[in-house]
Amino acid sequence: xxxxxxxxxxxxxxxxxxxxxxxxxxxxxxxxxxxxxxxxxxxxxxxxxxxxxxxxxxxxxxxxxxxxxxxxxxxxxxxxxxxxxxxxxxxxxxxxxxxxxxxxxxxxxxxxxxxxxxxxxxxxxxxxxxxxxxxxxxxxxxxxxxxxxxxxxxxxxxxxxxxxxxxxxxxxxxxxxxxxxxxxxxxxxxxxxxxxxxxxxxxxxxxxxxxxxxxxxxxxxxxxxxxxxxxxxxxxxxxxxxxxxxxxxxxxxxxxxxxxxxxxxxxxxxxxxxxxxxxxxxxxxxxxxxxxxxxxxxxxxxxxxxxxxxxxxxxxxxxxxxxxxxxxxxxxxxxxxxxxxxxxxxxxxxxxxxxxxxxxxxxxxxxxxxxxxxxxxxxxxxxxxxxxxx
Amino acid sequence: xxxxxxxxxxxxxxxxxxxxxxxxxxxxxxxxxxxxxxxxxxxxxxxxxxxxxxxxxxxxxxxxxxxxxxxxxxxxxxxxxxxxxxxxxxxxxxxxxxxxxxxxxxxxxxxxxxxxxxxxxxxxxxxxxxxxxxxxxxxxxxxxxxxxxxxxxxxxxxxxxxxxxxxxxxxxxxxxxxxxxxxxxxxxxxxxxxxxxxxxxxxxxxxxxxxxxxxxxxxxxxxxxxxxxxxxxxxxxxxxxxxxxxxxxxxxxxxxxxxxxxxxxxxxxxxxxxxxxxxxxxxxxxxxxxxxxxxxxxxxxxxxxxxxxxxxxxxxxxxxxxxxxxxxxxxxxxxxxxxxxxxxxxxxxxxxxxxxxxxxxxxxxxxxxxxxxxxxxxxxxxxxxxxxxxxxxxxxxxxx
Numbered sequence: 001x002x003x004x005x006x007x008x009x010x011x012x013x014x015x016x017x018x019x020x021x022x023x024x025x026x027x028x029x030x031x032x033x034x035x036x037x038x039x040x041x042x043x044x045x046x047x048x049x050x051x052x053x054x055x056x057x058x059x060x061x062x063x064x065x066x067x068x069x070x071x072x073x074x075x076x077x078x079x080x081x082x083x084x085x086x087x088x089x090x091x092x093x094x095x096x097x098x099x100x101x102x103x104x105x106x107x108x109x110x111x112x113x114x115x116x117x118x119x120x121x122x123x124x125x126x127x128x129x130x131x132x133x134x135x136x137x138x139x140x141x142x143x144x145x146x147x148x149x150x151x152x153x154x155x156x157x158x159x160x161x162x163x164x165x166x167x168x169x170x171x172x173x174x175x176x177x178x179x180x181x182x183x184x185x186x187x188x189x190x191x192x193x194x195x196x197x198x199x200x201x202x203x204x205x206x207x208x209x210x211x212x213x214x215x216x217x218x219x220x221x222x223x224x225x226x227x228x229x230x231x232x233x234x235x236x237x238x239x240x241x242x243x244x245x246x247x248x249x250x251x252x253x254x255x256x257x258x259x260x261x262x263x264x265x266x267x268x269x270x271x272x273x274x275x276x277x278x279x280x281x282x283x284x285x286x287x288x289x290x291x292x293x294x295x296x297x298x299x300x301x302x303x304x305x306x307x308x309x310x311x312x313x314x315x316x317x318x319x320x321x322x323x324x325x326x327x328x329x330x331x332x333x334x335x336x337x338x339x340x341x342x343x344x345x346x347x348x349x350x351x352x353x354x355x356x357x358x359x360x361x362x363x364x365x366x367x368x369x370x371x372x373x374x375x376x377x378x379x380x381x382x383x384x385x386x387x388x389x390x
Numbered sequence: 391x392x393x394x395x396x397x398x399x400x401x402x403x404x405x406x407x408x409x410x411x412x413x414x415x416x417x418x419x420x421x422x423x424x425x426x427x428x429x430x431x432x433x434x435x436x437x438x439x440x441x442x443x444x445x446x447x448x449x450x451x452x453x454x455x456x457x458x459x460x461x462x463x464x465x466x467x468x469x470x471x472x473x474x475x476x477x478x479x480x481x482x483x484x485x486x487x488x489x490x491x492x493x494x495x496x497x498x499x500x501x502x503x504x505x506x507x508x509x510x511x512x513x514x515x516x517x518x519x520x521x522x523x524x525x526x527x528x529x530x531x532x533x534x535x536x537x538x539x540x541x542x543x544x545x546x547x548x549x550x551x552x553x554x555x556x557x558x559x560x561x562x563x564x565x566x567x568x569x570x571x572x573x574x575x576x577x578x579x580x581x582x583x584x585x586x587x588x589x590x591x592x593x594x595x596x597x598x599x600x601x602x603x604x605x606x607x608x609x610x611x612x613x614x615x616x617x618x619x620x621x622x623x624x625x626x627x628x629x630x631x632x633x634x635x636x637x638x639x640x641x642x643x644x645x646x647x648x649x650x651x652x653x654x655x656x657x658x659x660x661x662x663x664x665x666x667x668x669x670x671x672x673x674x675x676x677x678x679x680x681x682x683x684x685x686x687x688x689x690x691x692x693x694x695x696x697x698x699x700x701x702x703x704x705x706x707x708x709x710x711x712x713x714x715x716x717x718x719x720x721x722x723x724x725x726x727x728x729x730x731x732x733x734x735x736x737x738x739x740x741x742x743x744x745x746x747x748x749x750x751x752x753x754x755x756x757x758x759x760x761x762x763x764x765x766x767x768x769x770x771x772x773x774x775x776x777x778x779x780x781x782x783x784x785x786x787x788x789x790x
Contacts, residue, residue: 009395010703018705268784282786285777291784292776296716300693303700303713307692325689374682377689381681384688385661388676 011310012087020073020084021091027068028099031061034355041102041213042358048213054176055213057102062135062177065105072131074112079124080131081112086247086309090254094302097258100362102214104135104177106255110248111136111182117244118193118234126180126195126233136180139169139196139220140241154222156185156192162229163192165202165222173369175205175218183222184237191237194227201225212365213358246323249376250309252369253323253330257305259363260298260334263341263356267291270345281344290340297333304329321383328376334363335373396471403454403468404475410449411479416442419482422752427487428557428768429606429761436519436561439485443516451476452484453514456494461511488558489513489520493566493584495639500582500624500632509564509584521562521587522640523553523610524633531774533568534576534630538612540569540583547622549585549592549615555768559595559608562587566636567617568629580629584621591615602760640769641718655691656728660684660735663751667735674735683731690724712783719775722765729759 040056047053065071073089075081089109096105112130115123130136142151154167165185172181175198183194196203204221234240268291271282281287308322338360342349349356367373396404419438423430430436446452451472456462484490494513497506512518529535538551549569559565565585572579587593592615597605624632661684664675674680697720700706701713732755733740744753766772780786 009699011700011706013703013705021705268786271786280787282780282784283789285773285789288780288784288786288789289773289776291786292779295712295779295784296720299697299700299713299716300690300720302706303696304689304693306700306703306706307696322692325692328685329689329693377682377685378678380685380688381678384657385664385675385681385684388678388681389673 007310007314007316011306012085012313013091013306017085017088017091020088021095023068024070024092024095025098027064028095028101031064032058032099032101034099037100037102037214037358038355041100042352042355045352049209052207052209054207054216055102057177061101062103062105063133065103066133069131070105071108071112071133071135074109074116075127075131076116079128081127086250086312087306090250090305090309093251093254094258094261097255097260097362097366098262100214100259100262100359104137104174106251107137107174107178108135109251110138110173111180113247113251114138114182114193114240114244115233117247118240119243120234122230122233125230129180134180135174135178136182136195137173137175137178138184139172139181140184141169141171143168143170145171152184152186152191154183154185156187156194156227158187159226162227162232163187163194165194165196165225165227167222169220169222171208171369172218172220174215175220176207176216181220182233183220184241185222190235191241192232193234193237193240195231195233196222196225196227200227210365212361214362215365246308246312246319249323249327249370250305250312252366253301253305253308253326256330256334256363256366257298257302259359259366260294260301260330260337263337263359263363264291264294264298266356266359267337267341267344274346287344290344294333294337294340297329297336301326301329301333321380324376324380327371328373328380331367331373331376334367338363397467399465400467400471403450403465404471407449407451407472407475408479410451411475411481414445414449415479415481416445423482424606424761426761426764427483427485428764429604430485430558430561431604431606436485439482440516440519442482443484443486446476446481446484447515452490452516453494453510456498456510456514460498460506461514484516485558486513486516486519488522488562488566489516489518489564492522492636492640493520493564496566496582496632496636497584497623499635500628504620505584505623512563518563519558519561520564520566521556521559521608521610522636523556523565523567523585524636525555526552527554531771533633533770534580536568536570536580536629538567538569540571540581540617542571542619543616545619547583547617547619549583549612549617551612553610553612554598556595556608556610557606557768559587559610560597562595565610568633571626571629575627577630578627580633581626582623582629582632583617584623585615585617586621600761601763602757637770641715641775655688655695656725656732657684657688657691660687660728660732663732663755664735666750667737667739669735669737674737680735683734687724687728687731690720690727694720694724709783712779715775715779715783718769719772719779722762722772725765726759726762729755729762733759 048055072081073084077083115127142153156163181196183196185192202223202225206219208217210217271287272280274281304326308326311319311322341356348354420434450463453462454465454469454472458464540547540549565587567583567585569581571581592613594611595608598607667674669677697713736750736755739750740756742749777789781788
């Protein structure tokens with residue numbers, strides 16, 4: 001980490017990246033203000049939590065997002081995408097997190113990132129399809145909630161036409177909104193990466209009941225799902241996932257940084273306006289100082305995030321190390337500002353009518369996704385301190 | 391190094407600095423050096439560090455961006471590079487930290503032409519050591535509550551008062567001094583001087599003893615001290631404004647005239663300690679709790695480095711002072727937590743004082759931990775820093 005890194009000192013965040021971020025901020029301010037989000041995602045708790053209804057989202061906004069070309073940001077230009085730097089995409093995803101946008105955008109960006117990392121011809125038509133707006137999601141997590149490449153519970157068996165899949169994939173993000181799933185399936189020692197459409201015969205999608213109201217999540221049951229060889233996009237799925245991993249960690253960290261900044265600014269506004277003892281409560285250092293501490297944690301996470309993304313863009317060997325640092329910091333910052341945002345709002349912050357809970361739960365979900373801070377630090381310790389000598 | 395964003399002059403300078411430091415790393419010091427310049431106590435330490443600063447000055451690593459007419463080297467945007475290279479090389483710090491990072495930048499902003507020519511060259515070479523007179527028994531966090539008085543007497547001022555926590559005062563030729571010239575107004579009644587210290591009639595410097603039992607800073611008493619009006623910086627009653635310039639540099643929110651050197655990331659040193667320390671029958675480096683703490687430490691230090699980098703990308707800063715104003719707070723707390731972790735890893739061995747030959751690393755960690763409170767209290771306590779950040783950056787109402 002002490003060597004000078006061969007990456008631009010501004011992380012590669014130039015005028016194009018700034019324009020994309022500012023456009024995203026403006027578009028989402030207009031199209032997903034918090035009043036609208038509240039009405040869509042959290043009108044009443046009963047239908048979602050008692051009756052198992054999926055929280056709402058705005059299909060029209062998603063159509064506009066497709067027109068803006070965001071699903072194709074990570075897709076090469078000759079396949080219809082804009083081949084943006086990860087640093088630029090991260091800037092946009094921060095805005096998505098700041099507006100807690102419910103949409104299949106993040107899952108589709110993740111899927112395109114993995115497809116790109118497959119580095120095969122077979123991936124190209126699917127990259128093209130994603131860039132044109134087909135929503136997709138990753139199916140890569142096993143029953144133990146394994147959040148590292150390769151802990152899958154789906155088996156692939158060779159058939160004359162391709163492979164046949166049996167097993168279960170857990171914690172598939174925004175599955176109800178997606179048309180394609182990128183399934184990691186074990187075959188012998190290796191992993192195959194297959195693309196399975198949601199209508200495939202033998203695929204059953206069972207929605208999970210989750211806390212977060214800005215997304216959905218499902219368990220995918222594969223019972224003899226036939227995949228033709230054109231849809232087996234990689235025979236070296238493990239290598240693909242390992243290449244993609246730092247980028248995936250950056251994307252979820254960016255979403256976390258975005259929700260955290262919204263929570264910070266919203267709580268700061270409340271502390272300026274809410275009066276007790278004839279003063280705005282932000283006068284009191286018991287309120288002011290934790291908000292400063294939260295800002296410091298968020299800034300640490302953002303700086304580590306942009307550094308990590310710039311290393312991913314540069315294909316730098318320290319990219320994974322940096323991305324794990326970013327996810328650790330972003331998860332911990334998210335946990336801290338979530339905690340303080342509710343506590344410093346007092347009674348109102350504890351209610352459904354206050355918007356805080358929407359961001360709290362999106363953050364909580366993202367803190368756990370792909371490994372929380374403790375998990376990342378366990379892996380980092382192997383890098384930095386060395387493996388445990390048993 | 392593939393680092394874009396540097397001009398060709400800066401790239402050439404970086405090459406020069408790196409090359410010079412590689413070839414001219416100083417010999418080991420005659421006695422152990424403290425962690426920071428503000429803790430330099432002994433003449434042998436001073437002599438060693440003064441000669442190192444002079445060599446760095448002559449190599450253009452100090453005073454790099456200061457105009458040539460004031461003894462500097464007239465470059466642009468190169469001091470930061472010199473500081474980084476000195477940190478990277480792990481060479482000793484600059485002893486004249488107050489002169490380089492506070493007095494020189496303040497004089498450049500607020501001084502007259504003749505003040506600049508009189509004061510800056512000696513600060514850059516290290517020949518004239520500086521100290522800071524901003525703290526008093528009744529003016530700590532409430533810095534504007536200065537009671538040291540300056541009363542006009544013709545072309546001179548008569549100064550009486552008491553300054554405390556004066557690091558380097560016992561070696562100092564000069565002090566940056568805030569005085570009260572009017573009792574009518576709290577802030578607008580302050581005036582800023584540079585005051586001769588060594589051998590100046592009426593000035594006495596007495597050592598104060600820290601919690602470690604070591605000296606390292608002083609109190610300075612002023613009894614009918616005469617300061618010529620030519621040593622006043624900026625106008626009478628403008629002392630608070632001048633002091634704010636000094637503090638902007640002291641707290642690391644702006645680049646000074648030098649001061650790079652040791653004091654970087656202690657992670658590798660802590661990991662080495664963990665490999666040699668035992669905890670319940672296993673090496674501390676194999677203990678999951680210790681490993682987590684070490685990685686947390688590494689993340690904090692990497693975060694500080696990346697904050698410095700992000701602070702220079704305007705598009706990634708919604709508020710321009712949001713990152714710069716954090717640096718004193720995050721840096722001092724990182725050092726404190728690192729030292730505390732060193733104490734924990736060393737376990738029962740950290741009971742040993744540095745004079746005990748059995749003490750690991752010559753008793754470094756417990757002393758560093760005790761001394762770390764200097765960092766979290768000095769230059770505006772971290773509680774004051776949190777007020778400043780909450781008020782100036784987040785826009786929360788003032789806590790006073």
